Amino acid sequence: xxxxxxxxxxxxxxxxxxxxxxxxxxxxxxxxxxxxxxxxxxxxxxxxxxxxxxxxxxxxxxxxxxxxxxxxxxxxxxxxxxxxxxxxxxxxxxxxxxxxxxxxxxxxxxxxxxxxxxxxxxxxxxxxxxxxxxxxxxxxxxxxxxxxxxxxxxxxxxxxxxxxxxxxxxxxxxxxxxxxxxxxxxxxxxxxxxxxxxxxxxxxxxxxxxxxxxxxxxxxxxxxxxxxxxxxxxxxxxxxxxxxxxxxxxxxxxxxxxxxxxxxxxxxxx
Amino acid sequence: xxxxxxxxxxxxxxxxxxxxxxxxxxxxxxxxxxxxxxxxxxxxxxxxxxxxxxxxxxxxxxxxxxxxxxxxxxxxxxxxxxxxxxxxxxxxxxxxxxxxxxxxxxxxxxxxxxxxxxxxxxxxxxxxxxxxxxxxxxxxxxxxxxxxxxxxxxxxxxxxxxxxxxxxxxxxxxxxxxxxxxxxxxxxxxxxxxxxxxxxxxxxxxxxxxxxxxxxxxxxxxxxxxxxxxxxxx
Numbered sequence: 001x002x003x004x005x006x007x008x009x010x011x012x013x014x015x016x017x018x019x020x021x022x023x024x025x026x027x028x029x030x031x032x033x034x035x036x037x038x039x040x041x042x043x044x045x046x047x048x049x050x051x052x053x054x055x056x057x058x059x060x061x062x063x064x065x066x067x068x069x070x071x072x073x074x075x076x077x078x079x080x081x082x083x084x085x086x087x088x089x090x091x092x093x094x095x096x097x098x099x100x101x102x103x104x105x106x107x108x109x110x111x112x113x114x115x116x117x118x119x120x121x122x123x124x125x126x127x128x129x130x131x132x133x134x135x136x137x138x139x140x141x142x143x144x145x146x147x148x149x150x151x152x153x154x155x156x157x158x159x160x161x162x163x164x165x166x167x168x169x170x171x172x173x174x175x176x177x178x179x180x181x182x183x184x185x186x187x188x189x190x191x192x193x194x195x196x197x198x199x200x201x202x203x204x205x206x207x208x209x210x211x212x213x214x215x216x217x218x219x220x221x222x223x224x225x226x227x228x229x230x231x232x233x234x235x236x237x238x239x240x241x242x243x244x245x246x247x248x249x250x251x252x253x254x255x256x257x258x259x260x261x262x263x264x265x266x267x268x269x270x
Numbered sequence: 271x272x273x274x275x276x277x278x279x280x281x282x283x284x285x286x287x288x289x290x291x292x293x294x295x296x297x298x299x300x301x302x303x304x305x306x307x308x309x310x311x312x313x314x315x316x317x318x319x320x321x322x323x324x325x326x327x328x329x330x331x332x333x334x335x336x337x338x339x340x341x342x343x344x345x346x347x348x349x350x351x352x353x354x355x356x357x358x359x360x361x362x363x364x365x366x367x368x369x370x371x372x373x374x375x376x377x378x379x380x381x382x383x384x385x386x387x388x389x390x391x392x393x394x395x396x397x398x399x400x401x402x403x404x405x406x407x408x409x410x411x412x413x414x415x416x417x418x419x420x421x422x423x424x425x426x427x428x429x430x431x432x433x434x435x436x437x438x439x440x441x442x443x444x445x446x447x448x449x450x451x452x453x454x455x456x457x458x459x460x461x462x463x464x465x466x467x468x469x470x471x472x473x474x475x476x477x478x479x480x481x482x483x484x485x486x487x488x489x490x491x492x493x494x495x496x497x498x499x500x501x502x503x504x
Binding site: 124150151153154156157158160199200202 | 405407408409410423424426427428429442444
């Protein structure tokens with residue numbers, strides 16, 4: 001069953017692109033046929049994080065406008081052959097995206113892949129709305145920090161009203177992914193606790209990715225953290241999250257108090 | 271020595287809802303105007319003194335066309351109260367204001383203020399309350415001008431609940447609650463946990479800053495007492 005997943009947040013810089021690449025790579029390594037689509041037209045980053053920036057010829061805008069065919073624009077990952085990238089344009093902007101064009105591209109991607117993961121731009125404008133428009137499910141990336149939480153709440157409201165599924169009266173599956181979590185800082189009260197975030201957002205928790213220097217290292221290497229350093233804490237968290245997305249049971253992957261996080265993984269929406 | 275106490279004029283946040291007719295012109299405008307003239311010949315002066323909104327979502331007009339259209343309608347005795355369904359870029363300073371309160375647009379759920387057309391535009395007070403069994407998300411506005419609003423859930427920071435009657439929130443209120451929006455001074459606000467940004471009844475309001483510390487994170491009720499907003503723990 002094909003799943004179109006949007007990775008969104010509202011707030012910028014919380015880890016959408018990092019998470020899209022990490023989850024995409026983890027799902028692909030698990031045998032799924034995955035395409036990751038960069039919707040951040042004009043400020044594309046997904047190609048950099050995947051190390052594909054020197055192989056971009058055609059992009060999403062070209063395909064939407066019919067200048068190129070989808071297979072010409074798709075870039076296969078050199079390390080995992082079941083992972084492909086549809087990059088965004090860097091020279092255009094979001095106005096070049098049309099709803100009909102995006103619908104057509106997503107429909108074509110559905111036929112070729114098991115997972116279509118859309119990396120949303122930050123914000124609530126056209127780019128973010130088009131990225132979520134045709135999604136079956138959403139991963140909402142949130143930092144345990146007040147601005148990020150409020151923006152995520154806004155985007156959750158939009159997932160329930162501005163998507164094609166919501167307009168048909170169906171529920172879009174939502175998963176909360178907390179990133180850049182630092183247990184020590186949360187204990188000191190410098191950062192929101194996981195329970196606080198869950199209480200405010202009332203959305204099922206997919207996983208908690210701890211703050212780690214491995215993420216920046218991976219990004220500079222052009223490799224998703226789940227490929228470059230599988231045993232690192234963030235990688236383990238993403239791999240567990242990918243398993244959960246597929247519906248498999250995942251054991252807690254956060255270093256630290258296993259008991260506490262094991263309890264939290266089982267937590268459902270309030 | 272008598273001390274002069276200066277009364278700060280209180281700014282009252284009020285809202286009203288009225289029934290209005292909607293004219294939705296379509297291209298070609300000349301044909302549409304001809305149809306309108308036909309209707310006016312049958313019942314002259316129909317629009318005189320009636321509030322009329324113009325919905326431009328079905329028409330493709332430039333600013334120049336829009337200026338002309340407003341003038342054409344004016345010459346037929348139709349005064350446009352507001353314009354909806356249009357790109358803000360098209361709007362001129364001299365145009366009637368742009369409206370965004372229609373049921374169709376945005377994140378608003380609007381009850382009791384809808385545009386029926388057909389019936390005579392009078393504000394009918396049909397008490398109808400609104401029950402929401404989901405939380406209200408940031409950026410959403412829940413409006414029910416004809417009755418109470420009950421939310422079995424929380425109201426997020428950056429969300430509004432606006433009611434003609436009272437407001438009852440069984441979760442945490444982190445946003446704004448404006449009760450008695452139609453002038454009902456008996457309206458009250460209840461919530462299980464007060465982390466509100468703003469509470470208002472019939473326009474008299476208090477922001478989070480103006481609330482005593484012992485009222486935060488508690489179940490509270492707010493009511494008007496002699497025009498002053500009183501907030502007490504329940």
